[in-house]
Amino acid sequence: MENRKKFNFKLLIFLSLLLLLISCQSNNVSSNSTVIDIEKFNKKYLGIKTNFTLDGYIEITEDWAITNLVPTFTDSSELDHSFFEGNNKTLVYKNESKGIVVMVGLSPGIEEKFQWKNALYYSPNFYNAINEDSGITKGYSEIYPNTTVGIYNFSGKELNVSIVLIGDNSKVSNKQIINSEFLPEFIKYIENNI
Template sequence: MMVAKKGIHYFLLACYILAFSLILISCDDKKNSVVLDSNKFNNMYENIKNNFKPEGYVEITGDWKISTMVPTLVGESEKQHDVFQENNKTLVYKNEKEGIIVQMGLTPSNTEAFEWKNAIRYAPNFYNSQKKDYGISDHYSDVYPNTEVNTYIFTGKGLNLSIVSISDKIKVPNGTDLSGDFLNSFLEFLSKQP
């Protein structure tokens, strides 16, 4: 009888350990996965593509399905990577008068509230300045491009957004940058979406 009770205890202990392990694995999967509404994302993407018409800009991707391939991240499952690749969308806007190209990368997010994630700017006359009084002159060289690049990364309205503007300051030295009209009109457009 004593042996049978020990066997039951070991069996119950093994069941307990198995159940606890399954719960931990389940929690870990939920922590690393993101439940996204692909239909909502695709509708928002199409809405932006078809209805966001910033003054002076033309969206050029047309029927092209453009996305950027990326390697799998450390710890990222193949399923997560495939979902990202499927939902990674690109729009490209050109402003011939200002000489500006704007690329917009969109992926789905569970976040409705707007939140800045990152913003950087490369201004050639500051980061590759010929004169110390105007910017960083260390390692100045005319081999570097005279290209201004602005990058804004934020979330909101169920989207992760990366927006990059590129302009050639030699060809259009007085062109505006992305932080002006384009970005403001896009944020206003997004804020009006349901």
């Protein structure tokens, strides 16, 4: 009987340790699932840079190494900051016939499924309106640029993407800038090719 109690006690300890080990492993796997694979990200970036084309648009960055500097947060390390700078890629497309400039910012992400993060839209006709029937007149001045800007941020396919559409209202209408074919075609390319 004494041997059986010792055996059961040892078995209980063994099973407890096994469960603890399995628990630690599953926690380790879930925390590692957010680790960014930089080589995979760089392949995706180069694939987009090399293969995404849209009639009327040319990508202009070529071999330039564009670094987007941002201020460090007070609680972030220098390593985190340099990691961000090194893995934040920029592509710039121009459509000369429409006068639209498109900036695409890419960084590594963790989400596979597409999700909108946020969007902003600036129209000088609305936010710097001459009369109240057209929009906001507070702070109106001719000094502000006559530029429409649309900013779209989303994630998916392990990418964080920011797209900025920019156009001069004296050359192209708000609707042509914001309803540009660039955004839906870029998203379709990523969905089908990444």
